[in-house]
Amino acid sequence: QKEVEQNSGPLSVPEGAIASLNCTYSDRVSQSFFWYRQYSGKSPELIMSIYSNGDKEDGRFTAQLNKASQYVSLLIRDSQPSDSATYLCAVSSGTYKYIFGTGTRLKVLA
Amino acid sequence: SQTIHQWPATLVQPVGSPLSLECTVEGTSNPNLYWYRQAAGRGLQLLFYSVGIGQISSEVPQNLSASRPQDRQFILSSKKLLLSDSGFYLCAGHHRGHEQFFGPGTRLTVL
Numbered sequence: 001q002k003e004v005e006q007n008s009g010p011l012s013v014p015e016g017a018i019a020s021l022n023c024t025y026s027d028r029v030s031q032s033f034f035w036y037r038q039y040s041g042k043s044p045e046l047i048m049s050i051y052s053n054g055d056k057e058d059g060r061f062t063a064q065l066n067k068a069s070q071y072v073s074l075l076i077r078d079s080q081p082s083d084s085a086t087y088l089c090a091v092s093s094g095t096y097k098y099i100f101g102t103g104t105r106l107k108v109l110a
Numbered sequence: 111s112q113t114i115h116q117w118p119a120t121l122v123q124p125v126g127s128p129l130s131l132e133c134t135v136e137g138t139s140n141p142n143l144y145w146y147r148q149a150a151g152r153g154l155q156l157l158f159y160s161v162g163i164g165q166i167s168s169e170v171p172q173n174l175s176a177s178r179p180q181d182r183q184f185i186l187s188s189k190k191l192l193l194s195d196s197g198f199y200l201c202a203g204h205h206r207g208h209e210q211f212f213g214p215g216t217r218l219t220v221l
Contacts, residue, residue, distance in 0.1 A: 034209060043200055043212040044154075088154070090210070096142050096161060098210055102153035 002027040004091050006101035014109050019076040021104050023089030026070070032092040033065055033072045037085045038103065044088055048074060079108045112137040114213030116201050122219045129174075129188040131216050133201030136182070143184040144202040144210070145176055154200065160184060196220045 003026045013019045021035075032051055036044035050056045050063040050072065062075040072091075076083055086103040113136045123129060135141055145157040156169045158176035166176050173192060177185045184201060201213040 041217075043215045046209050046211065049209050096159055096204070097156060098204075100154040 002091075002093075002099050004089055004099050004101035006087075006089050006104045008102060009105040010107045011104055012107045012109060013079050015079060015081060017079050019079045019083065019106055019108070021074040021076075021087050021089075021106065023072045023074075023091075023101055024070055025072070025089075025091045025099070027091065027093050027099070028070065029093045030067075030070075030091045031094045033063070034090040034092075034098070035061075035063060035072075035074045036088040036090060036100075037083075038088055039085045076106075079106075081108045081110045084108045112141075112203060112205065112208070112211055114201055114203055114211065116199075116213040116216050118216060119214065120217045120219075122221060123191050124221055125193055126190050129186070129191055129195070129218070131186040131199055131201075131218075133184040133186075133213055134182055135184075135203050138182075138203065138205045138208075140181055141203040141205045143178065144204070145184065145186045146200040146202060148198040148200060150197070158186070191220045193220050 005024045035048040037047050038044040048063040050065045053065050056063045060077045064073045084107050086105045088103045089101040090098045092098045115134045142161050144159045146154045148154050160166050160178040174188050196219050199216045202210050204210040
């Protein structure tokens, strides 16, 4: 069974700090990796995608991918209370399907 | 831009009643479409996906069914709801070369 694992949290960080969210996946042929943010009661929204090893930066967000270790992470710099949400990691092996983790709940303390 | 519409936003139904949830897509043609369910505090469970009109793949055997009568329309149905069908139902779309995007969801409570 292909799996995506995330620590459920909550991960609590003070405002202005760096939040580090981690995800591991089991399918070695995975090709595409995504981070979605989900506010309580709302649908997920895509915040980052990454397809090759290394770092990808977009504003305060940095996604990191290490295919050898089957590990993908999301760093949020200068965390704000508005970043408080559940972050879902998703993985695709190039088929039609995404496999989602159960999400990590992030709390940014003002 | 690509947009998914879902309705209703919330729904309360008695056990044993039928269900029909509709999803429509704007801004793209021939997308892959997906139905997910998210139980309270849980991850996303893929229920069905479709790569074209009339083409439905089921991921989890259950009392739900899906249909795709038009390119940009995806419908989730049940003849008789169970208590365990309660959850947050999300329609998602995916077009070649783009990431998967979600509709606003329908929160279903079965009593």
